[in-house]
Amino acid sequence: MCGAAALFSRRQAVATGQRRRSRQRIASIRVVVKNIDCQRPPAEDGRYTAGGRRRERRGSCGRRSPRRTPMLPTLEDRLAIRQLLYRYADAADRRDAVAFAACFAGGAVDISGPGFAMTDAAQVVATLAAKYVWTMHNVHNSLHEVQGDRAHGYTYCVASHVRAEPDGARVKEDWYIRYDDELIRQDGAWVFVRRQLAPGAITHTVLAE
Numbered sequence: 001m002c003g004a005a006a007l008f009s010r011r012q013a014v015a016t017g018q019r020r021r022s023r024q025r026i027a028s029i030r031v032v033v034k035n036i037d038c039q040r041p042p043a044e045d046g047r048y049t050a051g052g053r054r055r056e057r058r059g060s061c062g063r064r065s066p067r068r069t070p071m072l073p074t075l076e077d078r079l080a081i082r083q084l085l086y087r088y089a090d091a092a093d094r095r096d097a098v099a100f101a102a103c104f105a106g107g108a109v110d111i112s113g114p115g116f117a118m119t120d121a122a123q124v125v126a127t128l129a130a131k132y133v134w135t136m137h138n139v140h141n142s143l144h145e146v147q148g149d150r151a152h153g154y155t156y157c158v159a160s161h162v163r164a165e166p167d168g169a170r171v172k173e174d175w176y177i178r179y180d181d182e183l184i185r186q187d188g189a190w191v192f193v194r195r196q197l198a199p200g201a202i203t204h205t206v207l208a209e
Helices: 002-039 075-094 097-101 121-131
Strands: 111-113 116-118 134-147 150-164 170-186 189-207
Touching: 075 097, 075 121, 075 134, 075 150, 075 189, 097 121, 116 121, 121 150
Parallel strands: 111 189
Antiparallel strands: 111 116, 134 150, 150 170, 170 189
């Protein structure tokens, strides 16, 4: 009888040891899985995927997955918008009404600033030609946010205008401008809807003969 009891005790001890080792192995596996899940990059929609199940933004390691910055323009968008800024400046300086109108959606010019508003390309180039003998628009930094087929942003420019005085002197006006731009993508190309300019300063320099 004592021998049977001792055998039962030994078997029970073996089973207890096996259960303890199984629990330890399961705990180790859980630690490994957790570490792998913490290192897994987020899926395209910003969530983690593990074992065929979708996890919310906060991963199992308690760390938020990185969010994608919305509405950043693509490289193609940035280049196309930048080229539009250059074409606008070039058309104004060459007094090219056709090229100037092509910078706006449907050719409908919409430019405004302190004390003026213009809605016709021919009016714009005629005004420049009447007041100045020479102009040069220097486009500097610009930043535009794209939302689908629309964009909004700002462009900084120094526009130099040379005018002839009645006494024959030549005076250069430098306009330090910030444009507030609204754009749309029309037929695959970026064009202005409107431009509102705000000169931060205007300087005058008498040019040497």
